[in-house]
Amino acid sequence: METTIPSTAARAAHRRRDRLFTVLAATAATLSGWAVAVPLAGVELTVRGGGVExxxxxxxVAVSTLLAGLAGWALLALLERFTGRARPxxxxxxxxxxxxxxxxxxxxxxxxxxTATLLVLHLLAGAVLLPGLRRTAG
Structure with a gap:
């Protein structure tokens, strides 16, 4: 039986695909959480800042999650480039x-x-992004 070793380019492509999937999955998770809380449960999801609600x-929700996921991905890629301990x-x-x-x-x-809904949305994003991106670390 012959085993093939994936090329560096193939591994990089798989890593990018897995990271993209993770970021999109986190976005889907937070959007699902928003959909359950706001239209279904009737939560009035508002934030206060500078005296304005x-x-x-x-x-x-989608943009925030995408930006957080892409920032996490970018940091991971930089760490992989400059340190041998990127994952931890x-x-x-x-x-x-x-x-x-x-x-x-x-x-x-x-x-x-x-407040509770926003906390859950943050935790949902973290629950997908942390293990998903961590798993792809080289």
């Missing part, structure tokens, strides 16, 4: 960023249900 739309360093940084991101809902959620 603003509704959190599905576009805002990235994991610690990503976990800290997730924890810090929870301050936004805790301080800006307009009401208990909005």
């Amino acid at each position: 603003q509704r959190v739309t599905p576009v805002a 360093v990235w994991t610690v940084v990503a976990a800290l960023v997730l924890l810090l991101s929870l301050l936004g809902p805790l301080t800006g959620g307009a009401g208990r249900s909005a």
Whole structure:
């Protein structure tokens, strides 16, 4: 039986595909969470900042998740390029960023249900992005 060793280019292509899938899956997860909370459960998802209340739309959820996922991907790629310990360093940084991101809902959620929903959306994104991107680390 002959075993083939994938080329470096093939491994890189698989890694990019898996990372893209992870970012898209995180976006789908947060959009699903928004859909359950807002239209189905009737949560009024608003945030307060600078004395202004603003509704959190599905576009805002999708864009925020995509940007967070792409930023995590970029950091992982940079770490892989400059250190041999990319996976553990990235994991610690990503976990800290997730924890810090929870301050936004805790301080800006307009009401208990909005705060709880925003926390869940942040945790959903983290639950997909952290293990998904970590798994692809080389």
